[in-house]
Amino acid sequence: MTQDGVAQTGAPANSAEQPYPVRSVAVKVAQWIERLGSIWVEGQVTQISARPGTRTAFLVLRDASVDMSLSLTCDPELLRRLPVPLTEGSRVVVYGKLQFFTGRGTLSLRVTEIRAVGIGELLVRIERLKALLTAEGLFDARLKRPLPFLPATIGLITGRASAAECDVVSVAQNRWPAVRFVIRNTAVQGPTAVPQMLEALAELDRDAEVEVIVLARGGGSVEDLLPFSDEALCRAVAAARTPIVSAIGHEPDNPLLDLVADLRAATPTDAAKRIVPDAAAELAGVRDMRARSAAALRAWVQRESHTLTQLRSRPVMADPLRELNHRHDELERLRTAARRTVEQLLRTESTTAGHLREKLTAVGPAATLARGYAVVQRVAGPERHVVRSIDDSPAGSQLRIRVADGAVTAAALGATRLTPESTDEKRK
Incomplete structure (x- = not known):
C-alpha cells in the first residue's frame, strides 16, 4: 500500500526520498478518469471556438447556478450537423467521456452528442x-x-x-x-x-x-x-x-x-x-384626516356645550337650594307627624297599661285582704307554711295571721271540721 492509498504490488513506497515522477502521476490520473466512462452533462454554453481547418472545436460549459465551468472538445462536424446553430448562452445536454491529457495535464470532456434544450423541456x-x-x-x-x-x-x-x-x-x-x-x-x-x-x-x-x-x-x-x-x-x-x-x-x-x-x-x-x-396622496390623506378630526372635535364641543346649556337651565341648577328647602319642609312635616303618632301611641298604651294595672290590683292578694280575708301561716322555726286545711295546724301550733294592714301572731287551740250540712246552713 502506497502513501496515496493505491495498492502497488512490488512497487516501492512513495516518500520524499522516493517520489513519483510526473509521468507516473499523469498516467495514473488518466487511467482513473478512463474508468469513469461516458456521461450526460447539462449546462449553458459560454464560449465556442471552432476555427476553420482545425480538427477539434473547443467549448466551455457553465453551470447556471454556481460559478463553475467545464471544458469541452468535439469534432467541428458535430457542431455543423446541429439542426439549430449553437450560440453562446444556449442550454444544452451533451454526451461524452472525460479525457485527461497527460502531456498538458488538462482535463476536458470529449463530446460525441449535443442536444439543445428546447422551450418545452425547459x-x-x-x-x-x-x-x-x-x-x-x-x-x-x-x-x-x-x-x-x-x-x-x-x-x-x-x-x-x-x-x-x-x-x-x-x-x-x-x-x-x-x-x-x-x-x-x-x-x-x-x-x-x-x-x-x-x-x-x-x-x-x-x-x-x-x-x-x-x-x-x-x-x-x-x-x-x-x-x-x-x-x-x-x-x-x-x-x-x-x-x-x-x-x-x-x-x-x-x-x-x-x-x-x-x-x-x-x-x-x-x-x-x-x-x-x-x-x-399621503399628504392629501393627512389633510383630509386633519379636517375630519377638526370637524369631529367641533361637533363634539358643540354637543357638550349644548348639554351644559340644558343642564344649566334646569331648575335644580337655577336654584340649587330650592330642592333642599322643599325637602327640609317635607322632613319637618314627616317629623311632626311621626312625633304625633308616637305620642298617640304612648297615650293609648299608657291607658291600656292603667286598665291592666287596675285589673291586676283587683285580683291581687292585697285587694283580697282588704275585703276581710286573711292568710294563715303556721310558723315552724324559720319556715312558714300556708295553712290550707285543719290538718296543717294541729292544736298548739304557732300561727301567723296576715291581714290587710299587718300580721297577728296566734296559737291554735283546736279545730272544727265543717260538714256538708253545716256548709249549706252557712250559705243559707
Whole structure:
C-alpha cells in the first residue's frame, strides 16, 4: 500500500526520498478518469471556438447556478450537423467521456452528442421544480414577510443602465423624494446571471439599513427569464431575512421567483408604486384626516356645550337650594307627624297599661285582704307554711295571721271540721 492509498504490488513506497515522477502521476490520473466512462452533462454554453481547418472545436460549459465551468472538445462536424446553430448562452445536454491529457495535464470532456434544450423541456423542468418547492413549503403564504410602510433604504438588483432600474428609481423618487436606493447591477440573463444575483442578494441582505430588496428586469423570452426560475436563487430568496419583491418582466411573465418572493409586482413600475407610498396622496390623506378630526372635535364641543346649556337651565341648577328647602319642609312635616303618632301611641298604651294595672290590683292578694280575708301561716322555726286545711295546724301550733294592714301572731287551740250540712246552713 502506497502513501496515496493505491495498492502497488512490488512497487516501492512513495516518500520524499522516493517520489513519483510526473509521468507516473499523469498516467495514473488518466487511467482513473478512463474508468469513469461516458456521461450526460447539462449546462449553458459560454464560449465556442471552432476555427476553420482545425480538427477539434473547443467549448466551455457553465453551470447556471454556481460559478463553475467545464471544458469541452468535439469534432467541428458535430457542431455543423446541429439542426439549430449553437450560440453562446444556449442550454444544452451533451454526451461524452472525460479525457485527461497527460502531456498538458488538462482535463476536458470529449463530446460525441449535443442536444439543445428546447422551450418545452425547459417548461417541464420548471414545472418539476415548482412541484418540488411547493412540496417543501417555499410558496406558503404564511411565510410571506410584510413590507415596511415607508422604507428609508431600498435594495435594487437589476441590469446595468436598464429600463427596469430607471423605472423603479424614477417612480419611487417621484412618489417619495426622500427614499434612498442601494443598487447592485448584475447580469439578468445568461450563464453568469444566477451567481451574480446570489452574491448581490447576500450582500444586500447583510446590510442592516436595507429594509426591502427588489429584483427587477424587463420582459423577455422563456430562455431570458430562466435565471429567475433557478432553484438556487429561489432558495436564497426564501432564506433571506429582508422582505423581497419580485418585479420580473411584464404581467404574463411568471417565473418561480414570483411565487417565492414576499410580494410579486406585475412590472418594475408596479413594484415602485407598491413599495413606496405616494407623498402627495399621503399628504392629501393627512389633510383630509386633519379636517375630519377638526370637524369631529367641533361637533363634539358643540354637543357638550349644548348639554351644559340644558343642564344649566334646569331648575335644580337655577336654584340649587330650592330642592333642599322643599325637602327640609317635607322632613319637618314627616317629623311632626311621626312625633304625633308616637305620642298617640304612648297615650293609648299608657291607658291600656292603667286598665291592666287596675285589673291586676283587683285580683291581687292585697285587694283580697282588704275585703276581710286573711292568710294563715303556721310558723315552724324559720319556715312558714300556708295553712290550707285543719290538718296543717294541729292544736298548739304557732300561727301567723296576715291581714290587710299587718300580721297577728296566734296559737291554735283546736279545730272544727265543717260538714256538708253545716256548709249549706252557712250559705243559707
